[in-house]
Amino acid sequence: MKDKILAAASKRILFLPHAVRQMSRPERMISTEEIRNAIFHGDIIEEYPQDVRGESCLVLSAPGRRPVHVVCAPRVDYLAVITAYLPAPDKWSDDFRVRK
Numbered sequence: 001m002k003d004k005i006l007a008a009a010s011k012r013i014l015f016l017p018h019a020v021r022q023m024s025r026p027e028r029m030i031s032t033e034e035i036r037n038a039i040f041h042g043d044i045i046e047e048y049p050q051d052v053r054g055e056s057c058l059v060l061s062a063p064g065r066r067p068v069h070v071v072c073a074p075r076v077d078y079l080a081v082i083t084a085y086l087p088a089p090d091k092w093s094d095d096f097r098v099r100k
Contacts, residue, residue, distance in 0.1 A: 008074035
């Protein structure tokens, strides 16, 4: 899956309206640079092969960065960023990789 994500992202990254709204919330303010860093340097922590929107996955930002979760889906000509958020500590393990 990581290969598909990287191949799609190297062509173009498309931020869907929901992602833009979530990234722009005042308590989050997630930058496109943080999203790109997560995509290219982070880890896939969940895969959703049967998602109704098509195959997608949840990516966690690279270690040493602010923890950001990005849900994205590879397409032929682009990577769709479906949403992005700051994981809630009460809902995730200490390293933000496993749901509680």
